[in-house]
Amino acid sequence: MELSYIYILKCSDGTFYTGVTSDLEQRVQEHQGGKHGDSYTAQRLPVELVYFCSFTDINLAIEFEKKIKKWSRAKKLALIESRYDDLPALAKKVFKK
Template sequence: MNYTYMVRCADGSLYTGWTNCLEKRLKAHNESRSGAKYTKAKRPVTLAYYEGFATKEEAMKRECQIKKLTRKQKDRLMEF
């Protein structure tokens, strides 16, 4: 399974990415050097939203779509 996800950073900002293992990726964002450069200075991060996909390509496509949304649209997406 592949996932598109959003994490909420300690400063309230959102980061969007994709992964094939949510648990491992969230741990990387919070603890290791393999987390995203953006989230390193904004720890801790918490999982705010995710969607599952059969393929990596679908997850990456959805990541691009979400990154183009406004903050208000992202907040609305997380309400469901």
């Protein structure tokens, strides 16, 4: 059974990059080495791995990655900091009156 990983990198400019891979260590090294020179992370080195989780089904990993990419910075920080109880509240839209 091959594992897949969702990961979040913190870039040097403070932004986050979310990805999915089957080889986490190699993928982080590729990001850190600027393997793809025109990529988001290559322009924001160095990067730091701040979160990852594993999946036994690549389709579930891809689905979760797509969800995280749409999250606000505050919600991503809650996930990174293991503040899971905060996640539902951060999903609610606040409307200005």
